[in-house]
Amino acid sequence: MGAGRIAVTGDLKGRFFAARQLTADLAAPLSDADATVQSMPDASPTKWHLAHVTWFLESFILRDHVPGYRPFDDSFGYLFNSYYEAEGQRHARDARGLITRPALARILEYRAHVEGVIATQWDLLPQAALDLIELGIQHEQQHQELLLTDILHLFAQNPMQPAYWADTDIPEVALAATDMHWVDGPHGIHPMGHSGTGFAFDCEGPRHEALLQPFALTDRPVNNGEWMQFMADGGYGEPRHWLSDGWAWVQRENTIAPLYWRKDKDGQWGSFGLDGWREIDLAAPVTHISLYEADAYAGWAGARLPTEAEWEVVAARRDPREGNQLDAPGAVRPDATAAHAMFGNVWQWTGSAYRPYPRFRAAEGAVGEYNGKFMSGQFVLRGGSCATPRGHVRASYRNFFYPHQRWQFTGLRLAKDV
Structure with missing residues (x-):
């Protein structure tokens, strides 16, 4: 169907x-x-x-x-x-x-x-x-x-800063951030898209071949500490890092940090989450960033965003149920305990437009409107987040949002040519 x-x-x-x-x-x-x-x-x-x-x-x-x-x-x-x-x-x-x-x-x-x-x-x-x-x-x-x-x-938006779910088990000592390493991905011709076993949304197919040039991905997403370095280096104020539309967005929205980040009375950054206000966990993946921000950071870091094909062929070797994903109601927030998982914690922006695969055909009737009608002007994200129910995503899963949107748990993993 x-x-x-x-x-x-x-x-x-x-x-x-x-x-x-x-x-x-x-x-x-x-x-x-x-x-x-x-x-x-x-x-x-x-x-x-x-x-x-x-x-x-x-x-x-x-x-x-x-x-x-x-x-x-x-x-x-x-x-x-x-x-x-x-x-x-x-x-x-x-x-x-x-x-x-x-x-x-x-x-x-x-x-x-x-x-x-x-x-x-x-x-x-x-x-x-x-x-x-x-x-x-x-x-x-x-x-x-x-x-x-x-x-x-x-x-x-509430000045009372209410918590949806109070976290009574906040660790006293935050995990130290691990170094980021590059891992070469497989290149050549590789299949991508859903294989036909089990459930998949229509936009995940048909399965087809993709030609990958030699590339590498980082072994974890960018974390909050690294994002602070980008901010301290004037990343939000330097137009050369930004796409034209992104720079216009930064100026129009007066964007200076990820969504939900704010300085306290002592000038220290904190972030608001479903568990209320917390100090920034430097080792946790940065989240609530737009495609524009992700692309600017990648350029500043001398890297780029992965294509969805690169991300998928690497992720196909991993367990899609791994990482920090939603199991039950609670204080959902990205954390450092699963920083090296391919799935969970944060949706990862790719540089790929959300467009149909070769030979894609939408179904007839109302259910055919489910995904196909949105294949314009949006970009693909991969991997799920801390708010994604465990078992919902897989390597071929394609999420998609407009480049300015960032209220979802969105982050980034870096890529480069080798």
Whole structure:
């Protein structure tokens, strides 16, 4: 199918209800007000995330595959459709925070209703619906990460500096940063893209060959201490490091540091996270940076950003479940304990535009809009983050954002020609 190439394996039912429960657990610390407010057009309220992933299941599974099913609320299609033109008109994205009604309690009733119908109909669902269950799990996991990053952005605007989840186990002694080393990657002709085993989104294929010139990647992402050196050297004030659009963005936004960094009354940098304000961990990967910032740092360091093909052929040799990824609700933050993992901690910007692979074809119907319609003006990120549910990503996974966006857990790994 178009939005995901699927081979259903393992306990599909168990994984489905576990994913639904994790979303509910992530939202549990939030009040109705927390779950309703929208802090910027790129973000969505938690209440909207909770309802949208449920609308997805109700529309594409229950409505289309359960005879006689009637929607829980006829207005929810308009309120909680995201971008599916084939599904009709919808509420404007930048006004999602104005949906004060229905209340959070009503949205939780909606979730319970849809889950209950799926549970009772499970053994009667056709294979096409089970394929969509798998897509629904993956879709829900994407919104779990968005829920966390959107709440972080919202709480960062609050002068009370609230923590989403207080971390009561902060180590007293930070880990020392390890030196960064270059590791040669394989060159020549290599396959890339999803191999056809297990689930993948449509944009991960078709599998094809890529020609790689000799290159090397660093053995870990750039850390906060190294980023501070870039800042101390005037990196944000020197136009020669920046793309033209990036320099215009820096000047327009008056950008002087990663998002959520701020100096305290003593002039020391700290950062705001889901666990509140913390001193900068110099050994942890830098995060919440735009493509423009990542590219400028790479130029300053005498390196470049990797291509997605270079990143993938190296990552294909690693375990995609390694590293600091989301296992349960908590004080999610990049840390130094898994600095050398290829996956987790921070999404890694590449220098590759998000465009279709050779022979890509979007599926017919609404689910064909899932990824293909966004293949313009965005750049690819790889590897997952500390807010990505463990098991969600793989070497071929392609995330994508516009070059100025940085509210996600985005960082960088360096590359160079050899």
